[in-house]
Amino acid sequence: MSISREEAASALSQIDLTTERSREMKGYRIAGPILVAWGVIWAVGYCGMGVMPVRQWGWMWLVLDVLGVALQLIILRQYGGVRRRSWKPAAAAVAIIAFEAATEHFFHASSSAPYMIYPGMVIGFAYIMIGLWRMPRMAWIGAAMFAASFAGIYLIPHGLNYWMAAVGGIGLFLGGLWLRKA
């Protein structure tokens, strides 16, 4: 067969686009169940804040975060994604949790409300970055989380933990299903 340089360049461009789209779809397929798992953890954690004394919140979230990272690793193995680099998403989750904990430690909030919305804003920001870099749907989920967390402190100052349980729980759960459907 004989083809022109332009035709060959166009074919290579099509291959690149298809490969990129294929990787994006695979990313959604793996990220979907991960978001659903974190949604359940968020709902449990924030509902727990409503019934447990403040001094036990830290331990509760530590246990839940460890459980979340473990679930994330199990899902990654199950779906066979990023085998050689499977430590990276888990390391990213640990880095985000460590960043949250460190900033909360140094920047003392005037009340418990900022502590409650802060994780939603940090995770929302992280998802926006992932979305801009690779999976556009993640950016929409992140933006919705960020905005809903931020709005909660003004709209629902009392019962904010239940608002965050809904934002994180229902939001991440539905977001995960949306990714799975991609």
Added chain:
Amino acid sequence: MSGDDLIHQPLRLKIMAALYAERDGEPLEFSRLKTITQATDGNLGSHLTSLEKAGYLEIAKDFVGKRPRTRATVTPAGRRAFRRHVDYLRSVVEGVDTAEP
């Protein structure tokens, strides 16, 4: 070096690229392949058959519960053919002499 007429058709090129991108030659479901290639059912089906006849793909049909499932996997021969075709395309773009001896 020469190109592969069978793979070069635009939709078949997309199918091969999508399957080649799967790590360890994992199979892709028909519905997912349809989303990635943005092809119609009939068009995708006929091109999958052509590639299967050439030995570039393997098509497996089974059931998940009561739902029928069709999955495609690129064969080692398909991977080699795709790599050769991409090398050929690159050589054309880079202006390397592709005339056979």
